[in-house]
Amino acid sequence: MKLSNKTVERVCRVFGYLKVLEDKGIAFVSSLDLAKAIGATESTVRKDISILELTGFSRKGYDVMLLKKELGVKLQLNKKRKACIVGLGRLGTALLDYEKFQEDGFEIVAGFDASINKIERINTVIDVFAVDDLENVVAQRKIELGIIAVPAQAAQGIAYKLVKSGVKGVLNFSPVKLIVPKNVMYLDMDFTSALRSIAARMAVC
Amino acid sequence: MKLSNKTVERVCRVFGYLKVLEDKGIAFVSSLDLAKAIGATESTVRKDISILELTGFSRKGYDVMLLKKELGVKLQLNKKRKACIVGLGRLGTALLDYEKFQEDGFEIVAGFDASINKIERINTVIDVFAVDDLENVVAQRKIELGIIAVPAQAAQGIAYKLVKSGVKGVLNFSPVKLIVPKNVMYLDMDFTSALRSIAARMAVC
Numbered sequence: 001m002k003l004s005n006k007t008v009e010r011v012c013r014v015f016g017y018l019k020v021l022e023d024k025g026i027a028f029v030s031s032l033d034l035a036k037a038i039g040a041t042e043s044t045v046r047k048d049i050s051i052l053e054l055t056g057f058s059r060k061g062y063d064v065m066l067l068k069k070e071l072g073v074k075l076q077l078n079k080k081r082k083a084c085i086v087g088l089g090r091l092g093t094a095l096l097d098y099e100k101f102q103e104d105g106f107e108i109v110a111g112f113d114a115s116i117n118k119i120e121r122i123n124t125v126i127d128v129f130a131v132d133d134l135e136n137v138v139a140q141r142k143i144e145l146g147i148i149a150v151p152a153q154a155a156q157g158i159a160y161k162l163v164k165s166g167v168k169g170v171l172n173f174s175p176v177k178l179i180v181p182k183n184v185m186y187l188d189m190d191f192t193s194a195l196r197s198i199a200a201r202m203a204v205c
Numbered sequence: 206m207k208l209s210n211k212t213v214e215r216v217c218r219v220f221g222y223l224k225v226l227e228d229k230g231i232a233f234v235s236s237l238d239l240a241k242a243i244g245a246t247e248s249t250v251r252k253d254i255s256i257l258e259l260t261g262f263s264r265k266g267y268d269v270m271l272l273k274k275e276l277g278v279k280l281q282l283n284k285k286r287k288a289c290i291v292g293l294g295r296l297g298t299a300l301l302d303y304e305k306f307q308e309d310g311f312e313i314v315a316g317f318d319a320s321i322n323k324i325e326r327i328n329t330v331i332d333v334f335a336v337d338d339l340e341n342v343v344a345q346r347k348i349e350l351g352i353i354a355v356p357a358q359a360a361q362g363i364a365y366k367l368v369k370s371g372v373k374g375v376l377n378f379s380p381v382k383l384i385v386p387k388n389v390m391y392l393d394m395d396f397t398s399a400l401r402s403i404a405a406r407m408a409v410c
Contacts, residue, residue, distance in 0.1 A: 090296075191306070
C-alpha cells in the first residue's frame with residue numbers, strides 16, 4: 001500500500017482525534033466532524049478512509065473504536081518502536097522524560113551526548129552514552145527512530161551516523177534542514193517557522 | 206488582504222527557503238525550485254505569489270532578495286514581535302535561550318512559572334515572573350505571542366489568561382489541544398504526532 005505523505009499525515013491526525021474521542025467515551029463520529037477536526041474537506045477524509053479500505057461505517061457515522069483500531073493496524077501505529085535522543089542539553093533532557101512518547105508506543109531506549117561530563121551527571125532512568133558509542137548502541141538495540149536535539153553545526157553529522165547505524169526515521173529539533181536518504185522518513189520541528197506562521201496569520205487574517 | 210491558513214503556511218515556508226538561498230548567495234530561483242522545496246505544486250506556488258501581488262519575476266526566475274523582502278513586508282515578518290514563555294521546566298528554559306527566535310525577529314521579553322522557587326533560582330538574562338503576574342506583565346509589555354510549555358492540566362487555564370491579557374497568537378507545546386477565540390492564531394507543537402507521522406510513513410512507504 002503506497003500512500004502519499006499528505007495522506008499519511010492526515011490519517012495520523014485522524015488517528016490522534018479518534019484517541020481524543022475514545023477517551024471522552026464518544027462512540028460514533030461523522031466524516032464532517034473528522035474533516036473539521038483535522039482541517040481538511042469531508043471528501044478528502046472520505047477518500048483517505050476508502051484508500052485505506054477501512055470499514056466501520058454505519059448510519060450513525062464511523063465507529064470510533066473500530067476505525068481507530070483498523071487505522072492503527074494499517075499504519076502499524078500499535079507497534080512499539082524504539083527511539084533514541086541525541087543531544088542532552090535542556091531540550092534533549094526534556095524530551096528524554098516526555099512521558100507522552102511512552103504512552104503512544106514510542107520507547108526511548110537511549111540518550112547520547114558529546115560531553116562525558118554531562119553523561120555522568122545526568123539524572124534519568126534511561127541509559128545514556130557518549131556520542132562515540134552511537135553507532136554500536138543504535139545497531140545493537142535495533143533503534144528505529146532518532147531524535148536530534150544537538151546544536152545546528154553538529155546536526156548533519158549526527159543524521160549521517162544515525163542513518164548509517166540503521167535508523168529509519170529522523171525527527172529533527174535542530175534549527176537546520178538535514179539531508180537524509182529517500183528511504184529514511186524525516187520531519188523538522190522548526191520552532192521559528194511555527195512562530196513565523198502564527199505571526200504571518202496575525203498580519204493577514 | 207484575506208489569505209487562507211494554507212496559503213499563509215506555504216508562503217511562510219517559501220520565506221524560510223528564500224532565507225536559506227540568500228544565505229548561500231543564490232540570486233535567482235524558479236517557481237519549480239520553490240515548489241519542490243516546500244512540497245507544493247508549481248502552479249500553487251505561482252498562484253500564492255500572484256495573490257500576494259509580488260513582483261521580482263524575470264527571465265532568470267524570481268529575484269531571491271527582492272521576493273523575500275516583498276514577502277516580509279506583506280506578511281509583516283520583519284516586524285519585531287514580543288513573546289513570552291509560560292512554564293519554565295526543562296523545555297521552557299530551553300526555549301527561553303533558543304537564539305534563533307531572536308534572529309528571526311521574535312523577542313522573548315518574559316518568562317513565567319508557578320513556582321517562586323524556580324523563578325528565584327533560574328539562570329537567564331530574560332525577566333522571569335510568577336505566573337500570578339502574567340496578566341499584568343503581558344498587558345504592560347504589550348506581549349503579542351504566548352508560548353505555552355506547562356503541563357497538560359495547566360495549559361488551558363494559561364491559554365485563557367494569555368488571551369485575556371491581549372495575546373494574539375499562541376504556540377502550544379503542551380500535549381493537549383487548547384481552545385482559543387477565533388481571532389487568536391494558534392498552533393500546536395505536538396511531538397508525539399510528529400513521531401507518529403514518521404512511524405506511519407515508515408510502515409506504508
